[in-house]
Amino acid sequence: MELDPVFLSRLQFAWVVIFHVILPAFTVGTASYIAVLETIHFITKREIYLRLSTFWIKIFSISFGMGVVSGVVMPFQFGTNWSRLSDAAANVLAPLLAYEALTAFFLEAGFLGVLLFGRHLVPRWAYLFATLMVAAGTLLSAFWILSANSWLQTPAGFQVVDGRYFPTSWSEAIFNPSFPYRLAHNVIAFYITTGFVVMGISAYFIRRGTFAEEGKVMMKMTLWLLTVLVPLQMYVGDAHGLNTRQYQPAKLAAIEAIWETGSELPLTLFAIPDQDAEKNLYAIEVPYLGSLILTHSLDGEITGLKAFPPEDRPFVALPFFGFRIMVGLGIIMLGLVIWGNWLRIRGRLTTTPLFLKVLQLTIPIGFLTVIAGWVVTETGRQPWTIYDHLRTADSMSPSLTGLDVLISLLAYVIVYVFVYPTGVILMARIVRKGPRSTGHGEGDSPVEAGRPEAPVLAGAIEN
Amino acid sequence: MNPVLDFVPIWTAIIALGVFFYVMLDGFDLGVGMLFGLAPDTPSRNLIMNSVAPVWDGNETWLVLGGVALLAAFPLAFAIIIPAVYFPVLVMLLSLVFRGLAFEFRFRDSENKTFWDHAFAYGSGLATFSQGVVLGAFIQGFEVTDRTFSGSSFDFLTPFSVVTGIALMFGYGLLGSGWLILKTEGEVQASARRHGRICLVGVLIAIGIVSIWTPLAQPVIASRWFAFPNIVIFAPVPIAALAVAFFTWRALGSSREAGPFIGAILLFLLSYLGIAISLFPMIVPYKYTLAEAASSEATQAFLLVGTLFLLPIVLMYTAWSYWVFRGKVRGQFGYH
Numbered sequence: 001m002e003l004d005p006v007f008l009s010r011l012q013f014a015w016v017v018i019f020h021v022i023l024p025a026f027t028v029g030t031a032s033y034i035a036v037l038e039t040i041h042f043i044t045k046r047e048i049y050l051r052l053s054t055f056w057i058k059i060f061s062i063s064f065g066m067g068v069v070s071g072v073v074m075p076f077q078f079g080t081n082w083s084r085l086s087d088a089a090a091n092v093l094a095p096l097l098a099y100e101a102l103t104a105f106f107l108e109a110g111f112l113g114v115l116l117f118g119r120h121l122v123p124r125w126a127y128l129f130a131t132l133m134v135a136a137g138t139l140l141s142a143f144w145i146l147s148a149n150s151w152l153q154t155p156a157g158f159q160v161v162d163g164r165y166f167p168t169s170w171s172e173a174i175f176n177p178s179f180p181y182r183l184a185h186n187v188i189a190f191y192i193t194t195g196f197v198v199m200g201i202s203a204y205f206i207r208r209g210t211f212a213e214e215g216k217v218m219m220k221m222t223l224w225l226l227t228v229l230v231p232l233q234m235y236v237g238d239a240h241g242l243n244t245r246q247y248q249p250a251k252l253a254a255i256e257a258i259w260e261t262g263s264e265l266p267l268t269l270f271a272i273p274d275q276d277a278e279k280n281l282y283a284i285e286v287p288y289l290g291s292l293i294l295t296h297s298l299d300g301e302i303t304g305l306k307a308f309p310p311e312d313r314p315f316v317a318l319p320f321f322g323f324r325i326m327v328g329l330g331i332i333m334l335g336l337v338i339w340g341n342w343l344r345i346r347g348r349l350t351t352t353p354l355f356l357k358v359l360q361l362t363i364p365i366g367f368l369t370v371i372a373g374w375v376v377t378e379t380g381r382q383p384w385t386i387y388d389h390l391r392t393a394d395s396m397s398p399s400l401t402g403l404d405v406l407i408s409l410l411a412y413v414i415v416y417v418f419v420y421p422t423g424v425i426l427m428a429r430i431v432r433k434g435p436r437s438t439g440h441g442e443g444d445s446p447v448e449a450g451r452p453e454a455p456v457l458a459g460a461i462e463n
Numbered sequence: 464m465n466p467v468l469d470f471v472p473i474w475t476a477i478i479a480l481g482v483f484f485y486v487m488l489d490g491f492d493l494g495v496g497m498l499f500g501l502a503p504d505t506p507s508r509n510l511i512m513n514s515v516a517p518v519w520d521g522n523e524t525w526l527v528l529g530g531v532a533l534l535a536a537f538p539l540a541f542a543i544i545i546p547a548v549y550f551p552v553l554v555m556l557l558s559l560v561f562r563g564l565a566f567e568f569r570f571r572d573s574e575n576k577t578f579w580d581h582a583f584a585y586g587s588g589l590a591t592f593s594q595g596v597v598l599g600a601f602i603q604g605f606e607v608t609d610r611t612f613s614g615s616s617f618d619f620l621t622p623f624s625v626v627t628g629i630a631l632m633f634g635y636g637l638l639g640s641g642w643l644i645l646k647t648e649g650e651v652q653a654s655a656r657r658h659g660r661i662c663l664v665g666v667l668i669a670i671g672i673v674s675i676w677t678p679l680a681q682p683v684i685a686s687r688w689f690a691f692p693n694i695v696i697f698a699p700v701p702i703a704a705l706a707v708a709f710f711t712w713r714a715l716g717s718s719r720e721a722g723p724f725i726g727a728i729l730l731f732l733l734s735y736l737g738i739a740i741s742l743f744p745m746i747v748p749y750k751y752t753l754a755e756a757a758s759s760e761a762t763q764a765f766l767l768v769g770t771l772f773l774l775p776i777v778l779m780y781t782a783w784s785y786w787v788f789r790g791k792v793r794g795q796f797g798y799h
Contacts, residue, residue: 061567062567062568062571065520065563065564065566065567066564066567068520068523068563069559069560069563069564070560071527072523072526072527072556072559072563073556073560075527075530075531075534076530076545076552076556078534078541078545079530079534079541079542079544079545079546079552080545080546080549080552080553081546083541083542083543083545083546083611083612084542084611086534086538086541086542086545087538087539087542087610087611090534090535090538090541090542090758090762091538091758091759091761091762092762094531094534094535094538094758094762094766095535095762095765095766097531097534097535098528098531098532098534098535098766098770099766099769100531101524101527101528101531101532102528102769102770102773102774102777103769103773105524105527105528106521106524106528106777106780106781107780108520109520109521109523109524110521110777110780110781110783110784111780111784112520112521113516113517113518113520113521113784113787113788114517114784114787116516116517117516117517117788118517118787118788121787121788122787166759166761166762167759167761167762167765168761170765397546397549397611397612398611398612398613399546399547399549399611399612399613399614399615399616400546400549400616401615401616404549404550404616407550408549408550408553411553411557412557415557415560415561419560419561419564422564422568422572423564423568426567426568426571426572429571430571
């Protein structure tokens with residue numbers, strides 16, 4: 001079998017980016033949640049908020065540590081595997097990444113030490129400031145990285161000279177056509193992802209009976225957030241879809257598996273897209289709904305895949321199924337929010353066993369949705385790295401052989417398959433111990449001869 | 464092009480500064496990681512780890528900044544060099560994964576503590592070795608066709624790059640022992656002084672080997688150093704290095720606490736200067752100069768505005784976080 005370096009590099013990128021993205025999906029939300037809890041505690045001085053914040057800081061520290069180390073991998077991927085893309089696009093793209101490091105990473109890293117270890121070393125206001133700065137850092141990071149990704153999807157503000165891309169307008173390049181939608185869609189998704197983790201852990205505390213009080217406080221807060229964000233996300237997602245239709249028509253056609261250009265199109269609920277035969281098998285369709293959703297009118301026209309040469313089409317099955325998984329999970333989330341509010345009105349939000357049990361099961365729902373969404377947007381733009389300009393096949397580092405990439409891919413697979421479950425197990429262990437007020441003698445590891453158990457705990461313990 | 468404003472020298476200075484900050488800061492905490500592996504018991508290991516736990520993350524951020532700033536200011540260099548050192552970069556990244564996670568996992572995963580101890584020590588060692596190998600491969604130069612690296616992914620592996628890999632392990636070890644002398648007391652400090660001396664000897668031997676080997680292998684470098692009047696102008700660099708080495712040796716043996724760390728930093732600074740003198744103005748050695756590899760003026764200008772504004776702020780709050788955790792690291796709640 002011939003080892004294809006391009007295919008393997010794509011696989012490698014998909015692997016490292018999917019594993020990386022689930023961490024920001026969680027840490028962006030958690031950092032903001034910690035900032036909210038610290039602010040409430042700063043104002044009300046109620047001890048329960050301090051306990052909750054300390055508890056979430058422990059979980060945050062693990063996920064953030066994993067996010068940092070998997071994130072350091074990412075910019076190097078540009079150089080190791082996609083050096084021709086780097087050479088071509090660096091003039092526009094690299095400053096965005098550099099600004100991410102300058103504004104976001106240093107902000108997070110600089111104040112993280114204080115957040116984790118410094119509660120007793122700095123004044124209260126300075127500690128609150130540090131939590132706010134860490135939260136701001138995570139959001140700034142999302143801003144820049146999504147700007148860079150959006151530029152690759154819908155490039156703007158540039159000119160091409162000798163196959164290389166030079167900036168002509170920075171505001172157009174940063175605020176490129178799909179960026180506002182992508183930023184809003186992702187940040188809301190990150191908050192929702194964290195929200196369902198918080199709901200699930202609250203449900204666990206309430207069901208178990210220990211820390212039920214903390215669980216109730218978390219659940220009541222978080223349901224408000226989700227009540228606002230889940231419907232908002234559907235609205236933003238719809239707007240993002242209209243934007244995709246305008247700027248990445250082939251991606252939209254692939255998402256909906258529409259082969260023929262036409263109007264009054266049905267919505268395909270399920271089908272098996274057949275790339276070679278250019279049609280869908282076993283399709284289940286709802287008449288007119290496709291045009292209605294995608295164009296907001298019954299007879300809106302949508303460009304089909306056949307309007308693009310076969311070599312310019314994405315592999316349809318991935319965006320098609322990825323999109324259906326994403327939307328399906330979104331509808332489940334909406335159902336949970338409606339159910340929760342109905343229970344809240346009847347005063348049974350925290351006492352309905354079935355609801356609590358379901359919430360525990362749906363802890364990973366946000367992560368799965370985020371991954372599905374990334375698969376849709378990243379496979380949907382193929383075969384381009386810079387949409388309509390630079391092909392994926394022409395973006396690779398020319399010196400790499402299939403074997404080189406296979407070795408590195410296997411190394412990433414082995415390491416991540418080991419590291420991620422370990423992290424999840426450790427976080428589960430923290431959850432099992434719950435938000436205790438002190439960590440003395442009941443922390444995460446035995447006290448060692450008068451030494452602190454962990455630097456993380458050392459800073460977080462109130463005495 | 465605009466003849467008045469030339470950003471290339473400014474960016475050269477910024478990147479040189481950024482790389483040096485990375486080497487100095489992550490250098491000492493990687494060195495601490497290697498010395499951690501030599502510590503005799505769990506209490507001293509806890510202490511050693513706590514001495515860098517609040518700051519390692521910020522230190523590693525300089526690696527990301529160095530990488531993306533190189534991509535932004537000298538994209539051609541990034542696009543040639545990084546694929547050429549594909550495997551050392553891979554090993555470095557994966558080592559940094561294990562080492563970074565050890566900070567979080569070691570304390571929470573008591574049944575696998577030994578594993579995370581090893582991950583921290585070997586991860587630090589391997590990451591350091593890989594960086595040294597990258598440096599060696601860089602000094603040796605790369606096979607380039609047009610605008611891409613055209614050699615094989617195993618070209619990096621030469622006796623010279625293995626030597627520079629080992630050299631950097633001694634170098635970071637020296638920085639790490641300087642840091643530990645500063646931050647600890649008693650037994651841990653005493654063994655840091657002993658290890659520091661071993662590392663210093665290793666560093667001096669390595670500097671000697673590289674200083675002889677490089678001019679022999681690269682006539683360009685030989686003529687740069689030994690032609691008149693350069694030999695007079697550049698002579699202070701090796702002489703100062705010897706003086707600093709002597710001062711560091713003495714400081715390691717005395718009761719001075721800041722001396723060894725300062726000495727190690729100066730030694731790095733002088734070696735760094737030596738490499739710069741050898742290679743300037745090449746950024747892809749013997750092939751492309753800084754000016755040839757530079758990005759467009761618009762790119763450099765756009766990033767410069769923010770960098771000149773943000774970098775001082777970054778340095779300020781970085782200094783603040785070091786200040787918060789100043790003083791000796793002790794058992795209870797540390798950092799008093």
